[in-house]
Amino acid sequence: MNRKSRWAAGPYILWMIIFVIVPLVLIGVFAFTTDAPFDENSKRLTQEELAAIEEEYAETDEELPVTYKTVFTWDNILSVSQYLPVLFNSAWLALIATAICLIIGYPLAYFMSRFRASSQRLVQMLIMLPMWMNFLLRTYAWMTLLEKNGWINRIFGLIGVGPFEMINTQGAVVLGMVYNYLPFMILPLYSVMTKIENHTIEAAQDLGAGSIRVFTKVVIPLSMPGIASGITMVFVPAVSTFIISRMLGGGTNMLIGDLIDLQFLGNAYNPNLGAAISLVLMVFILLCMSITNQLDNGDEEMEGKML
Amino acid sequence: MKRMILLTLCLCTFISVFPISSSAYSEDYDWERFKGKNAEINVYNWGEYISIDEGNEGDYDTVSEFEKLTGINVNYTTFASNEELYAKLQSGGANYDVVIPSDYMIGRLINEDMLLELNYDNIPNVKYIDERFKDPLYDPYSVPYTWGYVGLIYNKTMIDDLGELESWDIMWNEKYANNILMFNNSRDAFAISLFREGYSVNTSNLKQLEAAARELEKQKPIVQSYVMDEVFDKMGGGEAALAPYYAGDAITMMEDNPDLGFAVPKEGTNLFTDSMCIPKGAQNKEAAEMFINFMCETETALRNIEYICYSTPHTEAFKLLPEDVQNNGIYYPDLEKIKTERFYALPETTTKQIDKMWTDIMTNTNTSPWLTPIFLVAALGFTAFINVRRTMKKKQNEL
Numbered sequence: 001m002n003r004k005s006r007w008a009a010g011p012y013i014l015w016m017i018i019f020v021i022v023p024l025v026l027i028g029v030f031a032f033t034t035d036a037p038f039d040e041n042s043k044r045l046t047q048e049e050l051a052a053i054e055e056e057y058a059e060t061d062e063e064l065p066v067t068y069k070t071v072f073t074w075d076n077i078l079s080v081s082q083y084l085p086v087l088f089n090s091a092w093l094a095l096i097a098t099a100i101c102l103i104i105g106y107p108l109a110y111f112m113s114r115f116r117a118s119s120q121r122l123v124q125m126l127i128m129l130p131m132w133m134n135f136l137l138r139t140y141a142w143m144t145l146l147e148k149n150g151w152i153n154r155i156f157g158l159i160g161v162g163p164f165e166m167i168n169t170q171g172a173v174v175l176g177m178v179y180n181y182l183p184f185m186i187l188p189l190y191s192v193m194t195k196i197e198n199h200t201i202e203a204a205q206d207l208g209a210g211s212i213r214v215f216t217k218v219v220i221p222l223s224m225p226g227i228a229s230g231i232t233m234v235f236v237p238a239v240s241t242f243i244i245s246r247m248l249g250g251g252t253n254m255l256i257g258d259l260i261d262l263q264f265l266g267n268a269y270n271p272n273l274g275a276a277i278s279l280v281l282m283v284f285i286l287l288c289m290s291i292t293n294q295l296d297n298g299d300e301e302m303e304g305k306m307l
Numbered sequence: 308m309k310r311m312i313l314l315t316l317c318l319c320t321f322i323s324v325f326p327i328s329s330s331a332y333s334e335d336y337d338w339e340r341f342k343g344k345n346a347e348i349n350v351y352n353w354g355e356y357i358s359i360d361e362g363n364e365g366d367y368d369t370v371s372e373f374e375k376l377t378g379i380n381v382n383y384t385t386f387a388s389n390e391e392l393y394a395k396l397q398s399g400g401a402n403y404d405v406v407i408p409s410d411y412m413i414g415r416l417i418n419e420d421m422l423l424e425l426n427y428d429n430i431p432n433v434k435y436i437d438e439r440f441k442d443p444l445y446d447p448y449s450v451p452y453t454w455g456y457v458g459l460i461y462n463k464t465m466i467d468d469l470g471e472l473e474s475w476d477i478m479w480n481e482k483y484a485n486n487i488l489m490f491n492n493s494r495d496a497f498a499i500s501l502f503r504e505g506y507s508v509n510t511s512n513l514k515q516l517e518a519a520a521r522e523l524e525k526q527k528p529i530v531q532s533y534v535m536d537e538v539f540d541k542m543g544g545g546e547a548a549l550a551p552y553y554a555g556d557a558i559t560m561m562e563d564n565p566d567l568g569f570a571v572p573k574e575g576t577n578l579f580t581d582s583m584c585i586p587k588g589a590q591n592k593e594a595a596e597m598f599i600n601f602m603c604e605t606e607t608a609l610r611n612i613e614y615i616c617y618s619t620p621h622t623e624a625f626k627l628l629p630e631d632v633q634n635n636g637i638y639y640p641d642l643e644k645i646k647t648e649r650f651y652a653l654p655e656t657t658t659k660q661i662d663k664m665w666t667d668i669m670t671n672t673n674t675s676p677w678l679t680p681i682f683l684v685a686a687l688g689f690t691a692f693i694n695v696r697r698t699m700k701k702k703q704n705e706l
Contacts, residue, residue: 047656054654086670143537147546165485168532250532251491254669265390267493268662269397294693 027282030275031076035068044071076276083259083277087284090255093170094238097177101185101234102227104178109189109226110219113196124190127183139176139247146172146248168250176244177234184233192226193219228292235292236285256281331606332376336431338601341594342378348404348594351392353581354385356407356453358614367610373601379594388492396421402588404595407452409579411494413445414652416584422448423585429596432603439642440580440620442649449582450599453555453617456578456640456647457495458571460538460557462564465548472570475503478549479522484529488541488550491533493665494650495577496523499551502574508648511657520664527668542567553579554637555617569637575646580620 037045045053050066057064112123130138145151146167156162166172196219204214220227242257249255256277263274332338350370360368370381386392389412395401396416408416416422425447427433433450440451459472465486471477478487478499490496498508500519510516531547538550543563552560557569583599585592601607608624618638619625625633632638653661 051656083666083670089670143540144544147541147544149545246491247537250530250534252527252530252533252669254666259666259670262662262666264394265388266662267390268659269390269393270659270662271394291690291693294690294697 027275027278030272031279032072032074032276033070034073034075034272036071036073037066038069040065076272077280079273080276080280083256086254086259087256087281089253090239090257091284091288093174093255094177094235097174097181097238098185098231098235100174100178101182102230105182105185105189105230106223106227109186109193110223112186112190113193114198120194124187127186130179131183135180136243138180139244142172142176142179143167143247146175167248168252170249170253172248173245173253173255176248177238177241180244181234181238184237185230188229188233189223189226192223196222224295228295231292231295232289235288239285239288240281332601332604333432336600338377338597341597344378345380346378346591346594347380347382348591348598349382349384349402350598351384351386351395351401351403351406353407354387356385356581356615357383358610367614369602369607369611372607373598376601377594377597379591379597381598396586399588402590403586404589404591405583405598406586407581407583409581409650410442410445411579411650411652413449413582413584416586417445417448418652421587423587423589423592424448425450425585425599426592426596429593430600430603432600435603435605435608435621435623437620437622437625442580444651445582449584450603451580451582451620452602453612453615454578454580454620455553455555455617456571456645457498457551457576458554458557458569458637460542460550460552460560461568461570462542462545462548463566463568464545469568469570473573475499475572475574477572478551479503479526479529481529483548485531486548487526487530488532488534488538488547489526489530490551491535493661495551496533496665497661498577498650500526502572502576502648505574508577509651509653511654513660516657516661516664520668523665524668533669539563553617554640555615558635558637559616571640571645573646575648578642578647578649580649581617 037050039045039049039053045066053064053066112120115123143150147153148163148165148167150167152166153163156164200222201214201218204218209217239255240257240260242255242261245251245253245255245258260274260277260281262268263270263277358367358369360366360371370383373379374381386395389408392406392408393412393415396403396406413422427447430450436451440454459475459477461472463469465483466472466477467482471480477483478489490499497516497519500522501508501510501515504515504518504522506512506515506519532541534541534550538552539556539560541547542550542552542560545564545566554569557567561567561569583602585595585599589595602611603621605621605623605627608619608621609627612619612621612624612628619628625639
C-alpha cells in the first residue's frame with residue numbers, strides 16, 4: 001500500500017487516543033488510587049486517628065490539620081469482590097438474552113438472506129425501524145405494556161385469564177434486553193449469510209447431504225463469524241445496561257451497570273470504586289470476548305478445510 | 308428531588324393578574340450596572356424548575372426577563388439530582404455562577420469548601436424570605452428558592468382504613484404486599500425507616516442505621532418497585548396503593564388521578580429547601596448575586612412558584628397567591644402540626660456505610676447462591692469444549 005495514504009487513518013488514530021486510550025488510562029488511575037488523609041507531618045492517618053482528630057476539632061472553628069493526598073491502593077479492586085454476585089447475575093441475564101436473540105435472530109437472518117433483493121431491503125428496514133426511536137422511550141413503553149393494569153394484562157383479562165405479574169421480574173429485564181438488542185444480532189448474521197452462495201448449498205445437496213446436514217455442516221460453519229460478532233454486540237451492551245433493569249426490573253434487580261451508576265451519581269460519590277468495578281467488568285467482558293473469538297477462529301480452520 | 312415534564316401540565320396555571328412592566332421590579336436597586344459590559348453568568352438548576360415561555364399568552368420567561376432588565380447574558384443548564392450537581396462541581400469541568408441544590412447538598416458543599424459567602428448587600432430582597440426556611444447552618448451561603456416535604460401518596464380505592472396512614476408502618480403492612488412503591492435512593496429510603504424507628508434522619512450511629520437497614524430489607528419482599536420519576540406513571544395509572552414522594556409532585560399526580568390522596572405520617576417526615584448558592588470558581592459573583600436578587604423579586608418569585616408548583620418561602624409572593632392555594636394544606640401545611648426534620652450533610656464514612664447497606668439490600672436477594680459456580684463451570688466448560696474440539700479437528704486433519 002502507498003505509504004502516504006496511511007496518513008488517512010490519522011484522524012481516527014487521534015480520535016482513538018483522545019477518547020479511548022486516555023479515558024482508559026484514567027479509569028485505571030482512578031481504580032488504583034484513593035484520597036487518603038495525612039497529618040501535618042505527612043504521616044498517613046488511619047480511620048480511627050482521623051476520627052479522633054475530627055472530634056478534637058469539632059468544637060473549634062479551626063481548620064483540621066489534615067490534608068488529603070491521592071495514594072496507590074488495592075482496596076478498590078479488592079472491595080469489588082463483594083459485588084461479584086451482582087456481576088454474575090448481570091452476566092447470567094445477558095447470557096440468556098443473547099441466547100434468545102440468537103435463537104430468534106438466526107432463522108430470521110437466514111430466510112431474510114434468501115429473499116428477493118427488494119424484500120430484503122424492506123425487512124432490513126423493519127428491523128431497523130424501532131432503533132429510529134429513542135432507547136429510553138422504547139423501554140418506557142414496555143413498562144406501560146407489562147404493568148399490572150397494563151395493556152397485556154388487560155387483553156388477558158378480556159379472555160378471562162391473569163393478571164400475571166410481569167413487570168419487576170428478571171424475565172422483564174431479559175425481555176427488555178432482547179427487544180433492544182435483537183437488531184444487533186440479526187444484522188451481522190444477515191450480512192454474513194448473504195455471502196453464502198446458493199451454489200454452495202446446492203453442491204452439498206448434490207453430494208447427498210440432507211437438509212439437517214446441510215445446515216449443520218455448511219450454513220452454521222460459514223455463518224460463524226456472524227454468530228461471533230452478533231453475540232459480542234448483544235452481550236456486551238446487555239451486561240452493562242442499567243436503565244433497562246431500573247425501569248423493567250423495578251430497581252430490585254440491580255445489575256452491575258446500576259452499581260456503577262450508583263458510585264458516580266449516588267449519595268456516596270465514590271468514583272474510585274466505580275472505576276474499579278468498571279475495570280473488573282471490562283476484564284470480564286474481555287474474557288467473554290476471547291471465548292467468542294475462539295468460536296470464530298475454530299471455524300475459520302474448518303472453512304479452509306471445506307474449501 | 309426530581310421533577311418531571313408532567314409538571315408543565317401542572318394545575319397551577321393560575322391566571323396571573325399582574326401586567327409585566329419594568330416597574331414590576333424594585334426601583335431602588337441598580338439593575339443596570341452591568342449593561343453594555345458583556346457580562347455573562349452560568350446558571351445550573353433542576354430541570355423544570357424555572358418559569359419559561361411556553362408560547363401561551365402571558366407566559367413569563369424568567370431568564371429573558373432578567374436579561375432584558377440587566378443586560379447580563381445567562382447560560383442556563385439543568386441537572387436531575389443533587390448528586391449529579393455534586394459530581395459536576397467536583398470534576399471542575401465547568402464554572403457555574405449560580406447553582407440551586409437541596410439543603411443537605413449545600414451542607415456538604417460548605418463542608419468541602421466549595422461555596423462562596425454571599426454579600427447580602429447585593430441581595431436586599433433576602434428580607435422577603437421567611438425566617439423558618441433560613442437555616443443558620445447555611446448562612447451566609449444560600450438563599451432559599453422553594454421548599455417542600457415528603458408525604459405518603461395513596462390510592463383511596465386500595466386502602467381499607469385511612470387511619471393506617473398515620474404511621475409509616477403502613478409501608479410494612481403485608482396487606483399491601485406488591486402494592487407499595489419505595490424511593491429508589493438511599494437517603495430518602497433510609498429516612499423513612501429511621502423516622503419509623505424514632506431515630507434522627509441525620510444519625511451517624513451505626514446501630515441505628517443497621518436497624519433501619521434491617522427494616523428496609525424486611526420490607527423488600529412486599530415492595531412492588533423502587534422508583535423515582537416513574538412514580539407519576541405508576542400512581543397515576545393505579546398500579547400501586549402507596550408511595551412516598553414530594554408534596555408538590557403529589558398534587559400533580561392527584562390532578563391526574565382523582566383517586567389519590569396525600570397524608571403525612573405522625574412519626575415525622577423530611578422537610579427540604581432548595582436554595583440558591585454561588586460555587587467557588589464563579590466568574591462573576593456580583594452578577595450572580597444580582598440574579599439571586601432578581602429571583603427573590605416578588606413578581607419573579609410568584610411567577611416561578613406558579614410554574615413549578617412547589618411551596619414558596621417568599622412571604623410577599625405567598626400573599627399574592629390565590630386564596631385556595633394559600634389555604635391548601637398540602638402546599639402550605641401548618642408546620643407546627645407536622646413533625647419535620649431536615650437532612651444535613653452526613654460525614655463521608657456514614658454516607659459510604661449507608662450506600663453499602665443500600666447496595667446490599669438491593670442486590671442480595673434474587674441472586675441464587677448457585678449462580679456463581681454454575682456460571683463459572685459453564686464458562687470454563689464452554690472454553691474447554693471449544694478447545695478440545697479444535698485439537699481433535701487438527702488431529703483429524705493431520706491423519
